[in-house]
Amino acid sequence: MSATDTASASAPVDNQLGAVRAGLKRRHAQERRFQMIGLAAVFAALAMVAVLFGSVLFKGMPAFWQSTLHLQISLNADVIDVGPPPVQKAGQNPAEFEAELTDWRRALARVSWNKILEKAVRGVLPADLADAKTRDIVGIVASGERYALRDMVLEDPSLIGQTIDVDLLADANVDNWLKGNIDRSLGQSRQQLSPGEQEIADALAEKGVITQSFNTGIFFNVDSRSSPASAGLAGAFMGSLYMMLVVIMLAVPIGVASAIYLEEFAPTNRFTDFIEVNINNLAAVPSIVFGLLGASIFINWMHLPLSAPLVGGLVLTLMTLPTIIIATRGTLRAIPPSIREAALGLGASRTQMVFHHVLPLAIPGILTATIIGVAQALGETAPLLLIGMNAFVASVPSSPMDQATALPVQIYLWQGNENFNFFEARTNAAIIVLLGLMISLNAIAILLRQRIERRW
C-alpha cells in the first residue's frame, strides 16, 4: 500500500468517524427520551394503581369497624316463658318428641325479643332519656340481631335465666349517624334516623355502650336486606369459590389439553387454521355474550338451576378457555424446537416428547396462563347477571347447585343499594376481599411456579 493510498483511504475514515460521532449525540438523546417515556409510563401506571388501591382501602376500611352495642341482657325466665327444652323420654315415640321440640322452638321464636332488647338498652340510657319511645330504642339495634339472639338461645338453652354480655350490631343508619356519613345539618325531614334515635345513639356512644368494633359479620354473615348492618359476604364468597373450582376443574384441563393438541400434534391445514381464528375470535367476544349463551344452553335447554354457581362456573369456563388456550400455546411456542428435535431424534414418540420434555418446561408459563384466566373469571360480573346470579340470596350455598351470588355481583348489588351512605364502605370492603382473594391466588401460583422451576 503506497502513501497516497493511505492518505486517500484515511479521508473517508475520518469522515465516517465524524459522521458516527455527530449521530451519536442524537442517538443517545433518542435513547434517553425513550427511557424517560418508559419510566413516565411506569410511574403513571403505578400512580393509578396506588390511587385505586388507596381509595378502595380508604373507603372500605371503615366497613370493617362498625357501630356495635355492648349490652348486658338478662334472659329472665319470666320473659322467656318457654320452659326448658323437651328431652326424649324413655319409650317415647321419636315423632312425638320431634313435634314437642318443634313446638318449643316455635314458642322460643314467639318470645318478644324486642322487649328483651328494649329492657337492656333502657338499663344503660341516661336519666334524661328515660321517656324514650320504644320504637326509637328498638330501632337502634340492627333488626337482624334479635334473630341472632334467638339463635344463641336455641343453640344453648341453658342461657335462659342468665344475664349475658353480648355485642350487637347497631342499625345501619345509626352507624351512618355516628360515623358522620350523614350530614347532620340536613333538615329532620331528610334524616333517616328519627330525632329520638339520634339522641339515643349519641348518648350511648358517649357512654361507651356503642363503640366502633371490628366486625366479623362482614365475613361470616350472608347478605341481608331487612338488616343492612348485618349484611356480609359469606354467601358471595362461597359462590365465587365454587365457581372458581368449576373453572379450575374444567377450563384448565380442557384449555391446556387443547393448546397442547393444537400446538404439538395437529397438522396445519384449513381446518386447524379455522379453529385457530375462531379461538382468537372467541377471546374477543364480550363476556356478556357468554352469559346469554349460558342462559340459553345451560338453563333453558339443559334445565340446570338458575343462580347456581355450577352454571356460573360453566359460563366462566367458556369465557376463560380461549384465554388459557392462547396463553398456553404462546408458552409452548416459546420452548426451543431443539428440545423437541433432541427428543424425537432419540426415538421418543410425540406424546413422550410432550410429556417428558415440553410440558415440564411449559408448566410455569401454563400456571401463569391459568392465573390470568382464573383471575379474569373471578372478577367477571356481566355474564353472571344473565343467569340469575344477581338474585338476592340469604344463605350460604352448600353445593354448586344451590342458589348463590358471587363477589363481583355482590359488589354490584351493594353499590346499587338505596342506603348508599352505609353501603359505599361495604362495597369497597367487598372489593378489598375480592382483591385479597386474587392476590392470594397469584401468590399461590408464584409459589408453585418457583417450586417447579427449581426442581426441573
Place this chain on the structure above:
Amino acid sequence: MNDISHSPSAAKATATKAPPEVPQESAAVPKMRAEKVSVHYADKQALFDVDLDVPENQVISLIGPSGCGKSTFLRCLNRMNDTIDIARVSGHITLDGENIYDKALDVVELRARVGMVFQKPNPFPKSIFENVAYGPRIHGLASAKRDLEEIVATSLQRAGLFNEVKDRLDEPGTGLSGGQQQRLCIARAIAVNPEVILMDEPCSALDPIATAKVEELIDELRENYTIVIVTHSMQQAARVSQRTAMFHLGYLVEEGPTDMMFTNPTDKRTQDYITGRFG
C-alpha cells in the same frame, strides 16, 4: 484412510472416469441406500433425485455450499423431516434393505436405529445422567437401575466425557461447556446403541481441541456404527471420512472415496468448492 470399500454408487457417481481400483465388494448391500430422493419445502424443491449409498461401518461426509440440501438429505435418513409440516419427501430410502418410508415401519423404531446429533448442542434441561439415560429408558433397554447406570457410564466413556463429569452426573447438562455439551449429545445418541449415527455439523460450535476430541471419537465409533456427517470443513472431511458426497443446489454432484474426491475430483464444481473458489 486406505480402507476404502467401494459400493456400486461409487462407480455410478464417478461414471465419467473409471475408478482406479476395481470394486472389491460391489455385491455388498449398503447399510442405507437412497434412490431418487427429492424433497420439497412447500413449493420449493430443495433436493433433486439424490441417489446415495451409505456403506456399513464407514464414515461418509456430506459437503457442499450452504443451502445445498445437506441437512435436508441427512434428515431424510431418520425421517426428521416428518416433523416439518411443509416438507414433502419422495423417492426411496432403505435401511438394511427395508424401506424406511414404509407405512408398516414405525418411525420410533427407525430413530432408535438411526440416531442423530444436531448442529447446535441441545442437551435436555435435565441432569447429565438423565440426558444419557433418557433414550435407554424410553426404549426399555435397561430393566434394573444398575444396568442403566452401566449404560450411562459406558456411553459417557465412549464419548470421552466420563472423566470430566463423573463427579457431577446430577448437575444440569445445560451447565456444561459447548464442547462438553456436544459430547454429551453424542453420548446420548450412542446410549440407545443405534446402527447409524447422523451428525449435522457436530463441530461447528466447538474449538479446535474439542473438535479434535470429537473427530477422534468418530473414528473410534466407526468400528461399531455407520456414520453420516455433514461438515463445512474440508480438513475434517478428509480426516474422519472414508467417503465423501458433494452436494450443490440440491443435486448430488459426485460421491466417492474421500482421498480421491480431494485429490482428483471429477466434477468442476467439486474442484471449485474444495479449493475454496466458491462456497
